[in-house]
Amino acid sequence: MTNEMTFVRCDGFGGPEVLKPGRRPVPEPAAGEILVEVAAAGVNRPDVLQRLGAYPPPPGAPDWPGLEIAGTVAAVGEGAGRFKPGDRVMGLVAGGGYAEYAVVAESNALPVPEGISLEEAACIPETFFTVWHNVFQRGGLKQGESFLVHGGTSGIGTTAIQLARAFGARVFATAGSDDKCRAAESLGAALCVNYRNGDFVEPLREAAGGRGIDVILDMVGGDYTNRNLKLAAEDGRIVQIAFLNGPKAEIDLALIMTKRLTLTGSTLRARPVAFKAGVARELEAKVWPLVADGGVRPLIEARYRLDQAAEAHRHMDEDHIGKIVLTT
Known part of the structure; x- marks a missing residue:
């Protein structure tokens, strides 16, 4: 695994043009966390508000945008035992999803059902x-x-x-x-x-x-x-x-x-990991069967590469139906 990754930073606050690719070290998972090699990240309205300077990340969260990701587990932190490297997962994060790698609390991650693409999975957690x-x-x-x-x-x-x-x-x-x-x-x-x-x-x-x-x-x-x-x-x-x-x-x-x-x-982003874990368990028990059989699916309108995050936000700022997703 590489030691550096591409991510999307906010070069100040303002229009989509402030979103610029950068390089930084790959994060390491702490206790109870997993490191995910990101295949796709959903684009959401709170990301736009963060870009505008109206929705800062909570303390301790990465300062670049992205609240939902999907990919494969690359490494696990101490005490994280549900998932293993190579497993397909999706996860809710408090920030940092616009990157090639992201750390997720294992309790806030969910398995990707068979038949669901990682692009689709990346559009599920936040909504x-x-x-x-x-x-x-x-x-x-x-x-x-x-x-x-x-x-x-x-x-x-x-x-x-x-x-x-x-x-x-x-x-x-x-x-x-x-x-x-x-x-x-x-x-x-x-x-x-x-x-x-x-x-x-x-x-x-x-x-x-x-x-x-x-x-x-x-x-x-x-x-x-x-x-x-x-x-x-x-x-x-x-x-x-x-x-x-x-x-x-x-x-x-x-x-x-x-x-x-x-x-x-309510707001969701700043709620404790344990609260989000409770929501995750209910989703897995009550909603995941619907996702697995195709009864409920995210509606994806457009896909952009990670380095096209500014274009994705321009699309978000205009007319769209459903979800917009970034792919690595």
Whole structure:
């Protein structure tokens, strides 16, 4: 194994052009960690925020981007015994995924099912961990309930639609074009509303039988917040995971009180390794069978080489559906 690797650094903060290839030593796995020779790394919206200087890595994490990787185990640290060199794995990392090698807490790594490519596997951890925790753990989505995801053709959105439908929910979405709405509906949404054509509240309420939506996953924030409260069913749960329209909103507290709503949210990157390990075990037990049989798969729109990370981010900044992946 080589002693040096190519990685992608941020040369300051700003547009995609600040992403530049560099060379640095290959990291060594500490106790409980594995070193992965990276075949592919997913590109996610938090990577863009880090590039802009708005989402710094947590203490102790690598300072270059990348939150999800897939590849083969190259070495194992002391006490790491589940995986061995040569095993195909995917993993959730707090940073450092844009590189030829990455260190992953073994408890935050998962085996790659047969029939899944390493490129597909690299597009799973960040979105699947996020959706599972926020929709099913925090939101408590149950079979037979209704579910809405805003941004239905994002990486999170395409994952949420597939998982919610697989677990027996009636799924709805919003998106910013008719083509995107058709894509969301092809993945399993009963209805996707183009928010550029007008407000989504009444069309979705009517589609849900007039009673509103049980669980709403929102990445928009801002003026969507009060609309989510209006659209939510009694005892509904609204889960906030981003705020593309801004972090502040004026809300009607009476809606929360009279409909007994829960408005919650979370971030994932800075959560402890042990917390993420718990999510990983639930995913492996409950979702991995669906991944293995092809019932749920990441939707990859584009692939770029690692040294084309700037181009991948330009694509992310523009229109896209599903996931973008870097390959080494």
